[in-house]
Amino acid sequence: MLARLNIDTYILLLLGMVALASVLPVRGGASVVAGLLADAGIVVLFFMHGARLSRQAVLDGARHWRLHAAVAAMTYVVFPVLGLAVGLLPFLDSSVAMGILFLTLLPSTVQSSIAFTAMARGNVAAAVCSASFSNLAGIFITPILVAVLITGKQGESSTEAVATIAFQLLLPFVAGHLLRPVIGAWIARQKQLMMMVDRGSILLVVYTAFSAAVVQGLWSRISSVDLATILAVSAVLLALVLSLTAVLGRWLGFSREDRIVLQFCGSKKSLASGVPMAGVLFATPQVGAVILPLMFFxxxxxMVCAVLARRYGVEADRVKADAAGVGVEAFRGQAV
Incomplete structure (x- = not known):
C-alpha cells in the first residue's frame, strides 16, 4: 500500500522518531549520552560516504562538465536564491524560514536521483557523476553557505563551527575515501548492514535533535498553521525547480537523457546529508525546527519524481517500440 502511494517507509520511521521525541524526549544526563552517540553516528556516516565514492566517478565527472555545471548551478545557486526569496514572505515564522533556507543549501540526493534517472531511461552514468559531485561539493559548499547566509548573520562564532565540520564531516569522509581500496569491496557486499548503519544514525540524530527542541518548547513555537505552510511552500518550491530544470535543459540543448539527469539531480535535496549536517552546524535546540522543512520536502x-520517472520511462519505451514496430509490452519483454 505504501509503495502504491509512493510513501517511503523510512519517512514513517523519521516521523515516528519525531513523535517519540515529542512524547518521551531524552533529558539530563541521558541527553548527553544520546548526543555523543549521535555525533559518533555522524562520523561513521561520513566515513561510509567517503568509502563509497568511486574515484572513477570523480574522474568521469569532469568529462561532461556542462551537464554537471548545470546541476551544480541549480543546487547551489538557484535553490539558495529561492530560499532567500521565501525568507522574505511576511507571514513566515523565522524558524520556519531558516529551515527552508537550510533545505535549499543542501547537496542533491544520490540513490534516488540515480534510481529515478534509470527508471526514466536517462543517462545513468552521468547521474552517478552529478549526484556524487554534488554530495562531495556539499561537504565544503553547504557549511560555507550556512555560515554566510544563516549562522553568520546571527553573529555566531565561525571558528568552532569550522573545527567541528573538519573533525566530524571532512576528516571521516577523506579517511573513508583513502581506505576505499582496502574496505571498498567489503562495504559493497554489506549493503543491508550499511543501510542499517546509514539510516539508524540519521534516526538517532533526528530523535536527539527533536528531544532537545521539544524540551526547549518547539511545539509551542511551531503551530499546525506553520506545518501547513511548510508543506505548501515545499510543494511550490519543488514545482518551481522541476519547471526550471526542464526549461534549462532545453535551453542548453541537452539530449533527452541528459535533461532527465538535470531534472532529477538538480531538483533534489539530500535528507541523508542534511540531517547530520544540521546536527553539526546548528545549536542542538535549533536542529529540530531546522530539519522539519527538509523532511516535508x-x-x-x-512522490512527485516517482510519478514523473514512470511517465518518462513509458514514453521512452513507446518511442522505441514504435521505431521497432512492436507494442510497448512486447518491447519491454525483449529488453528484459
Whole structure:
C-alpha cells in the first residue's frame, strides 16, 4: 500500500522518531549520552560516504562538465536564491524560514536521483557523476553557505563551527575515501548492514535533535498553521525547480537523457546529508525546527519524481517500440 502511494517507509520511521521525541524526549544526563552517540553516528556516516565514492566517478565527472555545471548551478545557486526569496514572505515564522533556507543549501540526493534517472531511461552514468559531485561539493559548499547566509548573520562564532565540520564531516569522509581500496569491496557486499548503519544514525540524530527542541518548547513555537505552510511552500518550491530544470535543459540543448539527469539531480535535496549536517552546524535546540522543512520536502520529491520517472520511462519505451514496430509490452519483454 505504501509503495502504491509512493510513501517511503523510512519517512514513517523519521516521523515516528519525531513523535517519540515529542512524547518521551531524552533529558539530563541521558541527553548527553544520546548526543555523543549521535555525533559518533555522524562520523561513521561520513566515513561510509567517503568509502563509497568511486574515484572513477570523480574522474568521469569532469568529462561532461556542462551537464554537471548545470546541476551544480541549480543546487547551489538557484535553490539558495529561492530560499532567500521565501525568507522574505511576511507571514513566515523565522524558524520556519531558516529551515527552508537550510533545505535549499543542501547537496542533491544520490540513490534516488540515480534510481529515478534509470527508471526514466536517462543517462545513468552521468547521474552517478552529478549526484556524487554534488554530495562531495556539499561537504565544503553547504557549511560555507550556512555560515554566510544563516549562522553568520546571527553573529555566531565561525571558528568552532569550522573545527567541528573538519573533525566530524571532512576528516571521516577523506579517511573513508583513502581506505576505499582496502574496505571498498567489503562495504559493497554489506549493503543491508550499511543501510542499517546509514539510516539508524540519521534516526538517532533526528530523535536527539527533536528531544532537545521539544524540551526547549518547539511545539509551542511551531503551530499546525506553520506545518501547513511548510508543506505548501515545499510543494511550490519543488514545482518551481522541476519547471526550471526542464526549461534549462532545453535551453542548453541537452539530449533527452541528459535533461532527465538535470531534472532529477538538480531538483533534489539530500535528507541523508542534511540531517547530520544540521546536527553539526546548528545549536542542538535549533536542529529540530531546522530539519522539519527538509523532511516535508524529501517526501514530496520522492512522490512527485516517482510519478514523473514512470511517465518518462513509458514514453521512452513507446518511442522505441514504435521505431521497432512492436507494442510497448512486447518491447519491454525483449529488453528484459
Amino acid at each position: 524529501h517526501q514530496l520529491q520522492l
